[in-house]
Amino acid sequence: MPKFGETSRSRLDTCHPDLQRICERVITVFDFSVLEGERTLELQQKYFKEGKSKLDGVSQKSKHQSKPSNAVDIAPYPIDFNEKEKARARFYHLAGYMFMAAAQLKADGVITHELRWGGDWDSDKDFADQNFDDLPHFELA
Numbered sequence: 001m002p003k004f005g006e007t008s009r010s011r012l013d014t015c016h017p018d019l020q021r022i023c024e025r026v027i028t029v030f031d032f033s034v035l036e037g038e039r040t041l042e043l044q045q046k047y048f049k050e051g052k053s054k055l056d057g058v059s060q061k062s063k064h065q066s067k068p069s070n071a072v073d074i075a076p077y078p079i080d081f082n083e084k085e086k087a088r089a090r091f092y093h094l095a096g097y098m099f100m101a102a103a104q105l106k107a108d109g110v111i112t113h114e115l116r117w118g119g120d121w122d123s124d125k126d127f128a129d130q131n132f133d134d135l136p137h138f139e140l141a
């Protein structure tokens, strides 16, 4: 059974309990790494400048900037950021587990939030109507 490494665990610990519960459920069946939880303003501004985020961190704050973080970035393990179709498909696969876990945990009263994903910002299950993909990113809606 997969489990979090120390680095992933310490990053996940900076996230909202709902995100922790969801990730803890998914790691039991599918191995992934936690890339980032809480994020400083400085880092948010760096990502904005690099085009990795659409939010400047001041007038528009990222959900990573709250304490605890209302967003978590994760990637299937082993990590492969190749833009090739099958590398990207692993992120969609992981998202399926995340949404199933979130739905179950919410139905069981363990968590209270809905999940929103950077691969489907408007949550309409149409992945083609996006102009900005952030496949590792999940946040509380």
Ligand SMILES: [Zn+2]
Binding pocket: 064, 071, 072, 073, 136, 137, 138
């Ligand atoms: Zn993110």
